[in-house]
Amino acid sequence: MRNEMMYRPVLKDEIIELLRHRQPEMSGKVGKVQEEAKETGVPVIPNETATFLRFFLKQIKAKNVLEIGTAIGFSASLMIEAMGKDSHVTTIDRFDVMIRRAKNTFEQLEIEDQVTLLEGDAKDLLGTLDEPYDFIFMDSAKSKYIEFLPECLRLVKTGGVIMIDDVFQAGTVMHDIKDIPKSQRTIYRKLNQLYDTVLGNEDLSVTILPLGDGVLMISKEVDNVHLKSDKGM
Numbered sequence: 547m548r549n550e551m552m553y554r555p556v557l558k559d560e561i562i563e564l565l566r567h568r569q570p571e572m573s574g575k576v577g578k579v580q581e582e583a584k585e586t587g588v589p590v591i592p593n594e595t596a597t598f599l600r601f602f603l604k605q606i607k608a609k610n611v612l613e614i615g616t617a618i619g620f621s622a623s624l625m626i627e628a629m630g631k632d633s634h635v636t637t638i639d640r641f642d643v644m645i646r647r648a649k650n651t652f653e654q655l656e657i658e659d660q661v662t663l664l665e666g667d668a669k670d671l672l673g674t675l676d677e678p679y680d681f682i683f684m685d686s687a688k689s690k691y692i693e694f695l696p697e698c699l700r701l702v703k704t705g706g707v708i709m710i711d712d713v714f715q716a717g718t719v720m721h722d723i724k725d726i727p728k729s730q731r732t733i734y735r736k737l738n739q740l741y742d743t744v745l746g747n748e749d750l751s752v753t754i755l756p757l758g759d760g761v762l763m764i765s766k767e768v769d770n771v772h773l774k775s776d777k778g779m
Contacts (some may be wrong), residue, residue: 556717557756565757572596575655576608577625579620584714588647591711595758597754599683599709603628608680612701615686616696617644617650617662625683626657631680636662636679638671638686653667661707668694675680685711689736699771707765713737714760743773 557565571593572580583590591599602627603611609632611625616639625635639645645665652658664671668686672694682698684691691710699709713719718726719737726734744752744764749772751765 548656556714556760566592569593569597570775572600572624574627575622576623579618579623579651579655583618583620588618588620590617592758595711595761596606596621596624598755598757600624600628602709603681606681606707609633610677610680611635611648612675612679612682612698614672614682614684614698615639616648616663619648621683621685622648622661623651623655623657626660628657631660634660636664638664638666638668640665642744645738647770660761672697672701675701677701678706680706682706683711684708687734688712688715692736692740695740695743699766699773702766703767704766704769707763709763710740710762712759713740713754713762714756716759716769747771 553652571577580590580593580596581598582588585641588597599621608629611629611633611634613622613625614637616622616637619637622635622637626633637648639648645663648663652661652663669690675697679702682702684694684698691713691717695708713729715733715737718730719734719741721734723731723734740762744750744762749766749768749770751767753763755763
């Protein structure tokens with residue numbers, strides 16, 4: 547379960563210390579879920595990403611969120627806490643052990659009525675959804691982000707935001723492919739295809755943030771987005 551890339555930070559150690567440790571961790575029941583993840587080695591979003599996510603959702607006043615990658619339910623719970631009682635998160639996961647733990651998390655936090663947990667592969671489930679979402683959070687298999695992107699752009703409302711986690715691969719995404727271990731080259735190619743697809747696209751507003759192992763923020767500016775580099779998706 548250990549995410550090796552989280553232990554190869556791109557930023558200097560003192561900046562990581564400021565972002566990850568000087569900023570207070572989550573409190574209350576959500577904080578207990580965060581602590582459980584740390585103790586058991588479950589790869590949830592680091593504290594600096596969690597802090598930003600909570601702040602950002604409050605600023606955009608999101609109420610309806612789609613998440614790809616539930617894990618133990620930490621980020622979904624954090625988002626519900628940030629958005630309030632009249633909010634809802636639809637979250638997708640395909641791993642039985644995580645689904646069981648996430649359900650337990652939602653029960654403990656008494657937010658079952660605000661969360662819809664879809665069990666299965668996102669590539670099969672995304673096409674069955676049709677409501678517009680204010681915000682979409684992708685934190686799953688990195689090689690699948692580019693495959694999920696067209697459906698996510700269909701599902702997010704115009705003016706809505708897609709946040710994609712772990713897009714740096716500890717900085718190796720900018721290395722020459724010859725320097726990338728063969729086992730990591732599919733992720734390398736797919737992440738670079740993702741960058742090629744969204745960066746410079748006039749239908750999108752995009753920024754990259756050095757939080758955790760990198761965050762890609764995409765705002766949908768028009769109803770029908772044209773993806774210029776969609777070959778192979």
